[in-house]
Amino acid sequence: MNKLYEKYIKTDSLPTLFCPGCGNGIIQMAAINAIENLGIKQDVACVSGIGCSAWIPCYLKLDVMHTLHGRAIAFAEGLKFARPDKKVIVFTGDGDCLAIGGNHLIHAARRNIDLTVIMVNNYIYGMTGGQKSPATPKGSMTKTSPFGSVDEVIDGCELVMAMGASYVARWTTAHPVQMEKAIRDGVSHNGFSFIEVLAQCPVQAGKNVYGEKDAASIMRNFKNNTYIYKEGVEIPKEKIRVGTLKHNKNAKEYIDKVEWVMTARELERR
Amino acid sequence: MAKITIDKVCCKGCDICLSVCPKKIFVRSKKRNNYGTNMPDAQNADECVVCRMCERMCPDGAINVEGEIKENEA
Numbered sequence: 001m002n003k004l005y006e007k008y009i010k011t012d013s014l015p016t017l018f019c020p021g022c023g024n025g026i027i028q029m030a031a032i033n034a035i036e037n038l039g040i041k042q043d044v045a046c047v048s049g050i051g052c053s054a055w056i057p058c059y060l061k062l063d064v065m066h067t068l069h070g071r072a073i074a075f076a077e078g079l080k081f082a083r084p085d086k087k088v089i090v091f092t093g094d095g096d097c098l099a100i101g102g103n104h105l106i107h108a109a110r111r112n113i114d115l116t117v118i119m120v121n122n123y124i125y126g127m128t129g130g131q132k133s134p135a136t137p138k139g140s141m142t143k144t145s146p147f148g149s150v151d152e153v154i155d156g157c158e159l160v161m162a163m164g165a166s167y168v169a170r171w172t173t174a175h176p177v178q179m180e181k182a183i184r185d186g187v188s189h190n191g192f193s194f195i196e197v198l199a200q201c202p203v204q205a206g207k208n209v210y211g212e213k214d215a216a217s218i219m220r221n222f223k224n225n226t227y228i229y230k231e232g233v234e235i236p237k238e239k240i241r242v243g244t245l246k247h248n249k250n251a252k253e254y255i256d257k258v259e260w261v262m263t264a265r266e267l268e269r270r
Numbered sequence: 271m272a273k274i275t276i277d278k279v280c281c282k283g284c285d286i287c288l289s290v291c292p293k294k295i296f297v298r299s300k301k302r303n304n305y306g307t308n309m310p311d312a313q314n315a316d317e318c319v320v321c322r323m324c325e326r327m328c329p330d331g332a333i334n335v336e337g338e339i340k341e342n343e344a
Contacts, residue, residue, distance in 0.1 A: 001277045001279070001280055001331060001332065001334060002325055002328070002331040002332070002333065002334045003334060004331075005280075005331030009331065014279065014280060015279065015280060015282070015304070015305065015330065016330060018282075018329060018330075019282075020282035020283055020284040020305070020307065021282075021284035021285075021286060021329065022284075022329055023329065024329065025328070025329025025330050025331070026326070026327060026328075026329050028329075029325075029326055029327075029328070029329075029331060030326070033326070176323075176326040176327060177326070180326075202284075214285075215284050215285070215286055216284075216285060216286050216288065216289035216290075217289075219286070219289070220289070
């Protein structure tokens with residue numbers, strides 16, 4: 001077993017419930033590496049909703065809250081208010097974050113509260129058996145869209161950028177080093193950080209959504225179909241842009257703003 | 271020379287390590303892991319450059335690499 005894995009994982013609950021080739025394990029490893037490199041094991045609290053991706057923090061030897069479907073960000077906001085000294089990391093999936101929890105996501109982004117949201121986007125509801133999610137690409141066949149999906153896709157990164165999140169990045173499971181750096185940046189950034197990770201689900205999505213059913217070839221496709229974004233670089237239309245999409249260091253954080261209002265009020269009373 | 275160990279308990283036989291290793295150290299074998307699928311075998315461990323990509327990419331944390339980064343032997 002990996003040394004770092006042994007240090008951070010509850011080894012008595014192994015093996016994990018992820019299917020062979022699932023991308024969640026790679027994200028778990030990147031998060032472990034990021035926490036280890038920052039040296040903040042004692043200060044981290046994890047919150048997750050419902051879904052395959054919500055099981056990522058449940059195996060960690062950290063403070064973990066496993067909450068209602070879609071309400072992970074709402075619980076995390078409450079936790080952050082109660083304990084502002086904790087670094088709160090939220091693990092959600094695409095269905096958890098964009099469908100049922102979409103309202104909480106846009107309002108947390110609007111407030112610019114200091115959370116790190118890692119959205120694991122595998123284009124499908126994996127745990128319940130492969131239903132269509134808001135991130136499923138057009139034309140892909142799933143259990144609930146047997147003739148091809150016709151709905152428009154929600155782009156999580158564009159949504160939170162429009163709502164005022166101050167750190168937005170997108171990576172895939174084929175870029176584990178960059179993903180780890182993004183998690184480190186997001187945790188140390190003071191403000192709402194949103195990291196979308198494109199992951200593979202070879203069992204439920206497989207051939208109908210990605211066009212491949214082997215985990216390694218799906219990851220190779222991720223690497224070929226993405227284009228690393230930098231400011232001023234033109235990106236071919238058919239490629240997905242990955243990279244740090246937005247990093248605004250000057251945006252005001254919500255708890256700081258609340259404290260500022262409270263102190264102003266105190267001064268007024270005197 | 272690096273020492274590569276693959277844990278039989280953690281491995282699920284997804285074969286991601288076969289594709290990510292730049293030196294093609296892992297090969298398919300007939301050994302079975304506890305999950306019931308075929309697990310890879312680390313054959314040419316002398317050629318390992320300790321990039322630790324397999325450690326990062328293994329979804330189940332089954333691979334452990336011990337060793338220092340090789341200096342240029344020119």
